[in-house]
Amino acid sequence: MVLLVERAYTYRFYPTRERAREAARAFGRVRGQEPPGPRRGHVGPSLVLARAGAGPSLRYGARPGCQRTPQHRASTSRAANRETWGFIPYVLEETMSRPTRPSRFWETFAVVVVKPLSRLLVKRDWRKGDRIPRTGGVIIAANHLSWTDPVLLSHFLYNNGRWPVILAKSGLFKVPFLGRAVTALLAIPVERGSSEAARSLRLSAERLGxxxxxxxxxxxxxxxxxDLWPMVGKTGAARLALESGAPVIPVAHWGAQELLPYGEKKPRLFPRKTFHVSVGPPVDLSKYAGKPAHGDVLRDATADIMAAITEQLAELRGETAPATPYDPAGR
Structure with missing residues (x-):
């Protein structure tokens, strides 16, 4: 059981060793009740753990029509199960379905590329990461300073227990290999200025679910x-939050613009920059509950979200933010 605990923890199946121990104890209690082999509709350890209240209810290798009877379960010996259920089916079971994360191959690929690169390029000043919920659908609303900040911010979110699903320009999905990579990493294409623009919100709502x-x-x-303060925001994040009920976590960052200023293609690597991040408490949108998500309601909710981001940025910069956000439309 110790080996099962350590491997479950190491392979990130469970976030803590305590959780892994709970799962291992449940697995040891009930695995003898299940049939031994994958050839007759094997139900993997994760389903057994779920029945014991300790793990996800995912099926591995189940075949249609292979139903189990109480007599069949009772006739199965624990020795037969131990012989058939090695650690390999357990690993395969946990990698079959990852709705909130990409496949292990693509996640490993991204982590191997992004984390060392991020550490090499910038120093870190990360604050209040504990305010990010570790489970459940959540909207991370952030300011945008540079083409590099999605990568640097993704590193921050990953280290705080969440895989970031990023809304990216649709043109990236058409670039050879890069398009395949961003799709595999669960990015959502944004079709700007077209009738398909609402599709990204629908996909986002599904991912939140x-x-x-x-x-x-x-x-x-x-x-x-x-002066690089947040501008007037668009209403997509507010609409998504009001329609889904998901919490909005404001995140401000500073320093990415020093590494690669907007509009430039050549990064400024030296001297080494510092990437500052601060997380605020969830934005209170309760006063908009039950109101139609359009018009003034969306604009006011968006203003609240942007104000929360600006508050965190002012704290990072040690400056006073402008009373009125910049509006590129001149309204």
Whole structure:
């Protein structure tokens, strides 16, 4: 059981050793009740753990029509199960369905590339990461300063227990290999200025329902404010929050614009920059509950979200934010 605990913890099947021990104890209690082999509709250990209240209810290798009777379960010996159920089926079971994360191959690929690169390029000043919910659908609303901040912010979110589902320009999905990669990493294409623009919100709502963390830039693009404060936001994040009921967590960052200023293609690597991040408490949108999600309601809710992001940014910068956010439309 110790080996099962350590491997379950190491392979990130369970977030803590205590949780892994609970699962292992449940597995040891009930695995003798299940039939031995995968050839007759094997039910993997995860389903057994779920029945014991300790793990996810996912099936592995089940075949249609292979139903089990109480007599069949009772006739199965624990020795036969131990002989058939090695650790390999357990690993396969846990990798079959990952609705809130990409496949292990693509997750490992991204982590191997992004984390060392991020650590090499910038120093870290990360604050209040404990305010990010570790489970359940959540909207991460952030300011946008540079083309590099989605990568750096993804590193921050990953280290705080969440895989970020990013809304990305649809053009990226058409680039060879890159398009396949961003699709595999669960990114959502955004079709700007077209009739398909609402599709990204529908996909985001579906991912929220699966329990994903959606990384949203309410400004829609890098800020055009001369002093790099957040601009007036677009209403997509507010609409998604009001319609889904998912919490909105404001995240502000500073420093990515020093690494790669907006509009430039050549990064400024030296001296090494610092990437500052601060997380605020969930935005209170309760006063909009029950109201139709359009018009003034969406604009006011968006203003509340942007104000929460700006508050965190002012704390990071040690400056006073402008009373009125910059509006690129001149309204």
């Amino acid at each position: 699966d329990g994903c963390a959606i990384l949203f830039y309410p400004e829609g693009t890098c800020t055009r404010d001369p």
